[in-house]
Amino acid sequence: MPFMKGREPIRRTLKYLNAGKLVLKDNVRIFSVNYNTYGDHHAGARDFVFWNIPQVQFKNPDVQVLTLKNMTPSPFVRCYFEDGRDMLIDVDSRNRDDIIEHLIQVVGKTREQLNAETRLKESKDNPANFGYGCGRHCICEIPGQVPCPGTVPLPDHMRGKIKFAPK
Incomplete structure (x- = not known):
């Protein structure tokens, strides 16, 4: 199976991709992560990109996901909305779990919204x-x-x- 080769092939399994918790709001069009490949305060952003970006891409097929490496002194996430606004989220010295939880609170859909959408998808008509x-x-x-x-x-x-x- 060629998809099971490479670094941490578990990231490409369907079960792992479906386990992602971050579903972005409908008005988010571009999701970019800026980080460096070196430095201790970038470790959480590096882990987030390695482990969670595939899940974010899978759960949000209409959102463009960018990763920009070695271009910034401090790591951050920037979300661009469809009305032209953008939001800057600082992820400096945070681990990947804290980053995910903060992104769910700021730009993610709530649990109630996700439940309502799944009920609408299962329409009886x-x-x-x-x-x-x-x-x-x-x-x-x-x-x-x-x-x-x-x-x-x-x-x-x-x-x-x-x-x-x-x-």
């Missing part, structure tokens, strides 16, 4: 959905489908009992 809690209880209610064998017996050529029975 799709005619392909059937079962408990949907418009149709069974697929046999759709015209053109075979009716349930409990209400209308199947034709003999569709029954395994007759089709595969020894003659």
